[in-house]
Amino acid sequence: MSVIIAVLRKPPLWPVALKQIWRIRKSNWYKRPPFLPVPEKSYIDFRIHTAYGSSEDFSRLATDVVTYLKWCRDWPSRK
Template sequence: MSSSDPARRQAAIAVAVRPDLWPSAARAARRHLPSRWWRGPGALRSAEPWLRFRLETAYGTERGTPPAGDLVTWLRWLRTWPRVRR
């Protein structure tokens, strides 16, 4: 999907208008980055198989985009979990 996909734009707006979810969104983004991601070309792609699997199990297709409401619900749920140190 392109970055101009309306569903992605709606999800970004849904998070942007909720400053209380910004820390959860930042932590989630950081946790999905592999260790030392900056050390090689294509390093950010290592999370893609996991993400494709999660999208397929949740939405029936690995190319799906979660609805904005699902993203907000997930970030709220994530915020309730205690922080675990790696």
């Protein structure tokens, strides 16, 4: 929940956040409840484990997500 709040506090990152969620959405998300384009739980668990290891301390998670979204926004895109 802290990640969502951190992103909601940064309106300039909303389009980037939506784009990133869309990119990692589950295949055929529209065929299964809850009918939302969200990633697989196993994918999120894998990404968190690769970032933080087996630690249960996710106190930096919200800050790290905001930093990642800023990086995505500032990365030069191919047009």
